[in-house]
Amino acid sequence: MEVIVTAIPDVLLFKPKVFGDERGFFMETFRASWFSERDINAHFVQDNHSSSARGVLRGLHYQIKNPQGKLVRVTAGEVYDVAVDLRKSSPTFGQSVGVYLSAQNKNIFWIPPGFAHGFLVLSEHAEFNYKCTEYYAPEHDRSLLWNDPALGIEWPLGEISAPVLSAKDQAALPLVQAEVFA
Numbered sequence: 175m176e177v178i179v180t181a182i183p184d185v186l187l188f189k190p191k192v193f194g195d196e197r198g199f200f201m202e203t204f205r206a207s208w209f210s211e212r213d214i215n216a217h218f219v220q221d222n223h224s225s226s227a228r229g230v231l232r233g234l235h236y237q238i239k240n241p242q243g244k245l246v247r248v249t250a251g252e253v254y255d256v257a258v259d260l261r262k263s264s265p266t267f268g269q270s271v272g273v274y275l276s277a278q279n280k281n282i283f284w285i286p287p288g289f290a291h292g293f294l295v296l297s298e299h300a301e302f303n304y305k306c307t308e309y310y311a312p313e314h315d316r317s318l319l320w321n322d323p324a325l326g327i328e329w330p331l332g333e334i335s336a337p338v339l340s341a342k343d344q345a346a347l348p349l350v351q352a353e354v355f356a
Contacts (some may be wrong), residue, residue, distance in 0.1 A: 175208060180271040185257050185289070186212075187273055188282040201280060203247060204305065214286070216243050218305040226295045226302065231329070231337035233292015234258055234318040234346070238353045241287035243307035251300030252276035253293040254330050258318060260354045261288040268349055270327050277301075288355045290318040294329055294337060316353055317346035324349045 176189040188208065190201045209216045226232065234256065236242075246255060258270040275281050276297075285291045287307060320327070320343065331337065 175202070175205070177208070177212075180273075182257070182259055182266045182269060182271050184259075184286045185271045186284040188284065190280055190282060192280055203282060204245065214284075216245075216284075216307050218245070218307055220306040220309055222304050222306065222310075224302045226300050227338070228295050228298050229334045229336075229338050231292065231294045231320055231339055231343065232302075233343065234290035234320055235292060236260060236290040236316055236318065237308065237311055237314040238316050238355075239314040240308040240311050241355065242310075243287045244285045244291055244304045245282060246275065246285065246291075246293075246302065246304040247280070247282045248275040248277055249301045249303055250277050251295065251297035252278070253295050253297075253300050253302060255283055255293040256291070256327055256329075257283070257285040258290040258325060258327075259288070260290055260318070260352070262354050262356055264288075267354075268324065270325055272327065272329075290316075292318075292320060294331070294334075296330065296332075315342075317343050318352050319346040319348045322348040 178187040256272045
């Protein structure tokens with residue numbers, strides 16, 4: 175397993191070893207030691223799976239109470255995945271990291287608690303799987319405005335004229351108005 179520390183050191187990209195032959199492939203998608211060896215205390219309690227069409231943008235989501243750490247990967251298609259640091263005391267507050275995740279590259283992305291998270295589907299269809307360190311708590315769910323100029327996220331929209339957003343994400347707040355973590 176190759177581990178890449180991103181521009182925000184708490185956010186990690188895992189590049190798994192993939193063993194393939196004429197039958198297909200095998201790879202590990204999670205191992206507790208990946209975290210314990212890096213002094214990350216992550217205990218996963220919930221697995222989620224979403225299916226989305228090209229141009230769908232989900233996020234940027236976070237829970238202001240019971241913040242979730244997420245270990246995310248794509249099992250079909252391709253997405254551009256983004257983590258935004260919402261920890262006010264962090265030297266990287268308001269900064270983001272974006273990576274391409276796909277069924278082809280098989281990369282796995284760690285977004286720690288205290289971050290907003292979202293992704294844009296670039297392929298015709300994508301299957302997105304993730305493990306969470308806390309249960310979903312809708313009363314604490316928040317959305318950060320995906321295209322807030324203060325965040326400076328360069329979404330690879332290409333030929334996508336306007337991403338498809340949920341009503342919740344259409345009503346998302348810019349960073350200056352959003353609830354953030356201490």
